Amino acid sequence: EIVLTQSPATLSLSPGASATLSCRASQSVSSYLTWYQQKPGQTPRLLIYDASNRATGIPARFSGSGSGTDFTLTISSLEPEDFAMYYCQHRRGSITFGQGTRLEIK
């Protein structure tokens, strides 16, 4: 089973700052890496698929990069609504999620 490890567990930043979230896979997932955002009491929202493709309606301040085992979600110029949990998920022959990164207001 491919294990996804997200870091940091918690990231404290101020609105307007830039956020960098990491997801590392225990073995290569090629580019089959997805990012979701989840706010308290809400369902997960698809942000980025196949490492770097923004989903429909996702603002340009969200970007993804990486391949193989190391992936990054970058949120430039944080808006108040961006503070949430973020999960990565791989889909390379099976499906697992990372444990999540909490992005909180500093």
Add this chain to the structure above:
Amino acid sequence: EVQLVESGGGLVEPGRSLRLSCAASGFISDDYAMHWVRQAPGKGLEWVSGISWNSDTIAYADSVKGRFTISRDNAKNSLYLQMNSLRPEDTALYYCAKDIWVHGSVFWSLFDYWGQGILVTVSS
């Protein structure tokens, strides 16, 4: 508008069974693989099971294999999860989720729509 509405959750004793349903609307549901994903209280997301658009391929997480059975009825636009031999660690909010790809494989899915979730509590 795509809608996924789960039902069938509740409080159940360990060892008992429960059947979840997910009613789909707003898209041609028989073109897409469908999945169940759960989230224990205060915890992260855990993929549970997936079924291909034509029910030919089914997959389970190791944690539920042999106890849970996924199925679908395309004529009724419905997805199901039969959960047997329930354990306290199965306590979670269970989401129905739609694959983004038309006729995609359950092993290569990602999820563009999610239901609101249904709570399953396993406790004596």
